[in-house]
Amino acid sequence: MDDVELRKANLVTGQAKVSSQVAYRPPNQETAEAELQAFVLEAKSELASLDEAEGISQQALEFEFNV
């Protein structure tokens, strides 16, 4: 098996475990809506920050590599 195959194989190993190993949070019906609201706000904040991650400044284009 060459490196590429091995790397690809690594991504599919260990997948046959049973789903019961996935640890879910016990649901709380009473606070569910409030909690989800808070999580949505978190995601919106993250997305707002990621929205900025675009564009190139003139300064960036003039960055010189000269070592």
Added chain:
Amino acid sequence: MSLTLPEELTYESLCSALANDYASQGEIRTRRIAEYLYNYLCTLGSGSRDSKSKVRMVVEREYTDADFLDDFAEYYIRCYPNYSRRCKRLHFFKETPLAEDVFSRLVRGAATKGEEDAFRESYLGFVVARPLPRAVIGRTVLRTYESDGGRRNYTCTRKYPVNLYGISLSVDSLAFQEQDTVLAACATVALWSCFQKTAKLFDTRTPTPAAITTVAGQAIHLGRPIPSHGLISFEMCRAIRHYELEPELIDLRDRRFRSVPFISLLYGYLWMGLPVILGVEIEKVGRHAIALTGYSFSRERQHKAETIELAKDKSTQQVPLAGLHISALFGHDDQIGPFSRLKVISPACHSEGESNTIYLESTWIDPETKRILKLTPMQVIIPVYHKIRLTFVDVYRWVTVFLPALRYHFGNIEALEWDVHLTFSNDVKGLMRTSDLRKDAFLESLLVEHHPRFVWRAILKFGEIRLVELLFDATGFARSFPLYRVVWHNEDFASKMKWLLEHPGLSPILNEVESLRINSVRFWEFLGLSIARQFD
């Protein structure tokens, strides 16, 4: 011309073979790159850093190298010294099967098939020795280290056919060379190495260093392009465009990119074998371009954070990414050597009061204090195929939409992880066939249907267990709806998501996730439909 027999590789024999009329053996002996190559070859030959001298060298005394010939025709032929247009080519083999009598018989075609096979198997690659005063190391194609059980990933390699006296050999590598600071500076040779691989990935051209410098200099160069003392980013982008690719430039100093997971971004492109040019500021030295060729991926996470700057006021918990497993990057640093190691030092490793910026450590050393110098990442330039329009950051935005649902189901999301990478759809299909998916009609439909040629995959895992895989059309664009397929690897997780997506009180709340570029309503609808398609 008589046959040059194999000789044992020692530091002296290597320096002697590299020497020419303008660079003496003694001069080469003091060069860092010669020492690096010697150590690299010894490790390749023995399979260990501690055990040395298991390598034999065959010197091809008259060799015409196409890249050097172009440089020669462009510049060296017009110089006052009488430089030769021919180079030497140094071939390296593991010692065992290369006894002198065997080599003679091999060349004469009198060797047994077993001897020929062993000879091919023992080939480690070659170094072209240019007849120049300084930049002696020309095109260098050497085998990589072993994968060490999948930890070392030299993804940006390709097969190079080699012919030695009529014997066909081959080596998986990515060509490297030293800058001559006449026709090529660090940025030019970094581009040259990248183009070697993009030619195989996208059927584009493999220009010579002289051609790259000329094309780059046509853009905007206030000084003389030749002798080349370096390129600016704009010129590098110009050269990338000229060779039918598009440059994705990310300026890491720009505050706008402070939330982008830097190591995962590199991993996202390197995974498919696409080299990335990393611009770094070397402490006390200057700005340098390195062609990244792979990464060291550990089973355990190596970092707590991977954004270029650790925000002090960060309160949101984001799902970790695969980049946290990367302890080092491998790169062609033209002043160090091929596949040199760049250790990633993350902000979480710093002690209180120190810099909160991620940096790298290589073999750049302060000549006075012998202290390892810090390499601060400044820019990333990715030469992508022109039809790949979706970026890592675009995909990262989409997976962030998933965040509230994951927080709801898992609470603490530390055990979760997104593996986001660019790939070919044919590779996706190949991996699906051998994955944990049931061999049923759903898998068949997935394999039979038409996919875009380039795909961004975002695989969500809980530890080693795959939960879901999002497939994005990499030829789409950010404000379209590039998500075209969702594959649920875990039925239990799919059922929990189905419950949440159909909950009359909770589902409308999820629809409130939005940003300038993303409206989540269609995203959640698409997830719901994909569950029905796969399981109903």
